[in-house]
Amino acid sequence: MEALHDFALLRPASLSDLIAARRKAPEARLIGGGTDILVNIRRGIEAPPVLIDTGGIAELHTIKASAKSFEIGASVTLTEIATHPGLAKYFPAIAEAAGSIAGPTHRNMGTLGGNLCLDTRCIFYNQSEWWRTANHDCLKTTGEICHVAPKSKGVCFATFAGDLAPASLLFETEIDLAGPKGKRTIPLADLYIGYAKKDGSTGDGKTYLSLKPGEMVLVLRGRKPAGLVSAYDKLRIRRSIEYPVAGVAVALQRSGDKLTKLRVAVTGTNPRPVLLAGTHELCGSAIGEDTLSGLDGLVRDQIMAMKTTFTPGMYRRRIAGVLARRLLQRLWAGAG
Numbered sequence: 304m305e306a307l308h309d310f311a312l313l314r315p316a317s318l319s320d321l322i323a324a325r326r327k328a329p330e331a332r333l334i335g336g337g338t339d340i341l342v343n344i345r346r347g348i349e350a351p352p353v354l355i356d357t358g359g360i361a362e363l364h365t366i367k368a369s370a371k372s373f374e375i376g377a378s379v380t381l382t383e384i385a386t387h388p389g390l391a392k393y394f395p396a397i398a399e400a401a402g403s404i405a406g407p408t409h410r411n412m413g414t415l416g417g418n419l420c421l422d423t424r425c426i427f428y429n430q431s432e433w434w435r436t437a438n439h440d441c442l443k444t445t446g447e448i449c450h451v452a453p454k455s456k457g458v459c460f461a462t463f464a465g466d467l468a469p470a471s472l473l474f475e476t477e478i479d480l481a482g483p484k485g486k487r488t489i490p491l492a493d494l495y496i497g498y499a500k501k502d503g504s505t506g507d508g509k510t511y512l513s514l515k516p517g518e519m520v521l522v523l524r525g526r527k528p529a530g531l532v533s534a535y536d537k538l539r540i541r542r543s544i545e546y547p548v549a550g551v552a553v554a555l556q557r558s559g560d561k562l563t564k565l566r567v568a569v570t571g572t573n574p575r576p577v578l579l580a581g582t583h584e585l586c587g588s589a590i591g592e593d594t595l596s597g598l599d600g601l602v603r604d605q606i607m608a609m610k611t612t613f614t615p616g617m618y619r620r621r622i623a624g625v626l627a628r629r630l631l632q633r634l635w636a637g638a639g
């Protein structure tokens with residue numbers, strides 16, 4: 304399908320109206336800027352009869368940042384995040400990640416909520432309907448096997464490629480959610496369940512968010528200790544209007560000649576954004592070859608290398624390691 308199907312577009316002006324509209328039409332889908340979901344609809348990946356625009360709800364447009372904390376509503380645009388002075392000063396990884404997404408027109412439309420809940424991607428999935436049909440649809444849509452890993456036993460490895468999630472994960476972030484059963488707050492990391500374990504105990508590239516039916520993201524909140532500096536970088540095939548081959552966010556705290564905190568998060572590689580475990584073991588002394596090779600080891604062990612993009616999986620893993628090393632060295636030098 305290339306033309307859009309018929310659908311109703313609802314524009315509620317309050318959160319209670321939005322939740323009521325979703326209760327009335329459980330098959331409805333939310334639309335923030337539409338820069339991801341409309342592409343999927345045009346490709347016939349989905350055809351929701353009702354779209355609910357989140358843009359009319361004032362409380363979802365909050366954006367504020369101070370030296371210690373930030374709060375961003377789900378309908379804030381990527382351009383607003385990229386150009387917010389408080390975020391740029393105190394949480395640069397987030398502003399840099401937002402500024403690196405797609406192209407300027409996408410950033411003017413795309414929202415925080417849509418970016419955090421971005422669909423996962425794969426070369427066998429992000430294709431037109433005729434392409435997918437001609438190549439035997441895979442199990443992320445209507446088929447039965449995974450073309451990337453035919454022996455995957457029902458597991459999908461499609462990649463999460465949103466840039467804001469890894470940058471946000473550096474900052475003890477939590478999100479407020481709202482749904483038919485009320486509001487709740489969870490750590491941002493718990494939104495993502497795409498661990499792709501073959502025992503089916505968690506989600507994968509097909510079931511990648513922990514949202515309950517009818518739930519939505521309202522607000523992202525984070526905080527940081529004094530002296531934590533951060534940055535974001537990514538590699539893409541084109542330098543604009545392009546998803547990351549791999550994206551890396553790093554935050555560190557330096558006290559004299561000692562690395563006292565290190566956080567590293569990666570996107571574009573696994574069916575979830577990955578906040579690397581074990582980085583605290585690299586702290587305690589100045590950065591040297593041991594720290595860099597230790598970081599390489601953490602990337603190698605925790606980053607997946609499945610062939611879901613045009614670049615080989617191993618290349619993405621190596622690139623993630625290179626970006627992480629470079630950011631670590633740059634931030635360390637700047638914090639001295």
Ligand SMILES: Cc1cc2nc3c(=O)[nH]c(=O)nc-3n(C[C@H](O)[C@H](O)[C@H](O)COP(=O)(O)OP(=O)(O)OC[C@H]3O[C@@H](n4cnc5c(N)ncnc54)[C@H](O)[C@@H]3O)c2cc1C
Pocket residue numbers: 332333334335336337338339340341342357377381403404405406409412413414415416417418419420421422464465466467518519520521544545546547
């Ligand atoms: C050419 C191109 C290049 C791109 N490059 C990048 C890139 O480099 N990096 C990147 O991260 N993205 C990229 N994107 C994807 C997209 O533009 C951005 O991720 C954008 O932030 C998506 O936000 P949106 O508001 O437009 O999402 P939408 O398309 O409106 O929604 C995306 C998904 O989120 C859900 N959703 C929306 N709001 C909420 C909410 N409040 N709560 C729960 N679910 C919600 C929708 O139902 C849908 O499933 C690219 C897209 C294109 C077309």
Ligand code: SF4
Pocket residue numbers: 424425426427428441442443444448449450451452458459460461508611
């Ligand atoms: S990883 Fe496998 S199941 Fe998932 S989208 Fe790609 S081919 Fe389909």
